[in-house]
Amino acid sequence: MDSSIISADVLADDRPKFDASGDQKYIDKAHRCGKVGWDVGKHIEVIPHFRRPHMTLVWTGSGRTVPKIVPRRGSIVHREAVEKLPSGFGGENENF
Numbered sequence: 001m002d003s004s005i006i007s008a009d010v011l012a013d014d015r016p017k018f019d020a021s022g023d024q025k026y027i028d029k030a031h032r033c034g035k036v037g038w039d040v041g042k043h044i045e046v047i048p049h050f051r052r053p054h055m056t057l058v059w060t061g062s063g064r065t066v067p068k069i070v071p072r073r074g075s076i077v078h079r080e081a082v083e084k085l086p087s088g089f090g091g092e093n094e095n096f
Contacts, residue, residue: 005044009037048077 010018011024011033018026030036053074060066076082 004077005041007042009035009039011035048081051075054077066083 001045008027010030014026014029019087051074055069056070056072057067057069060068
């Protein structure tokens with residue numbers, strides 16, 4: 001089992017202590033309580049990503065008292081991470 005991708009799941013109350021220490025006793029405690037599971041890809045960085053368009057409820061009108069369902073546009077989340085990726089265009093070190 002690759003520990004960088006898959007990690008054991010523990011009880012919610014023990015999560016901060018397990019993340020700090022990584023002690024096996026928290027996994028054993030979760031198993032005794034009937035929680036046997038794994039976190040798959042929890043620590044994999046997922047930026048940048050695309051947020052899909054969807055319908056959303058917004059409050060409009062005076063004092064935001066009128067509910068209205070409107071379409072929400074899709075967007076790129078963490079756009080600044082995209083700008084850091086090398087693209088081969090622009091910049092000071094153009095090698096053509």
